Amino acid sequence: MQRRFPLRKVINTIVAVWFLLFVSLFLAVPWYRTRLPKDMPKNSIWMDAPHVPFGFYHGWWQGCWAEGNSVTKCKLWGGSEVGTVYAGEYVACDAHPVMETELVLEPRSEMSWIPSAKMERLLPVAILQNGRKLVPKLAADECAKL
Numbered sequence: 222m223q224r225r226f227p228l229r230k231v232i233n234t235i236v237a238v239w240f241l242l243f244v245s246l247f248l249a250v251p252w253y254r255t256r257l258p259k260d261m262p263k264n265s266i267w268m269d270a271p272h273v274p275f276g277f278y279h280g281w282w283q284g285c286w287a288e289g290n291s292v293t294k295c296k297l298w299g300g301s302e303v304g305t306v307y308a309g310e311y312v313a314c315d316a317h318p319v320m321e322t323e324l325v326l327e328p329r330s331e332m333s334w335i336p337s338a339k340m341e342r343l344l345p346v347a348i349l350q351n352g353r354k355l356v357p358k359l360a361a362d363e364c365a366k367l
Contacts, residue, residue: 258282261282262285266329267280268281268331280300281299281306283298284326285326286324287319293311293312293319294310295309311347311357313355314355314356335363336360337360337363344357344359
């Protein structure tokens with residue numbers, strides 16, 4: 222004789238599976254987002270991008286480092302699908318050299334951008350904890366707009 226499963230068992234199983242998928246998304250997404258890419262500096266910060274529907278996580282890793290005594294480089298990484306958004310030499314808007322000990326980025330919830338007439342696009346701005354703003358060398362003449 223064949224046993225029939227009650228409808229209640231089937232519904233409970235479906236609800237349990239949906240619940241587990243829902244919970245796993247909320248646990249896995251923050252874990253994935255917080256993984257620092259291997260080629261980014263250890264002092265990099267995460268910034269959320271504006272919300273888009275049907276997306277898991279959106280945002281950028283930004284990090285800066287010193288190369289030698291007078292060169293500061295920064296990189297903006299946009300995830301495994303996007304890769305490097307921008308990487309290059311940065312200068313301070315106040316035109317003073319940036320010491321390596323100053324290269325601590327201000328944690329913030331949104332990304333700052335500056336227009337570049339030379340590249341005809343927006344470039345990322347790095348804001349240090351001490352309040353100094355670093356811009357790509359190609360957009361140094363745009364500092365007054367910040």
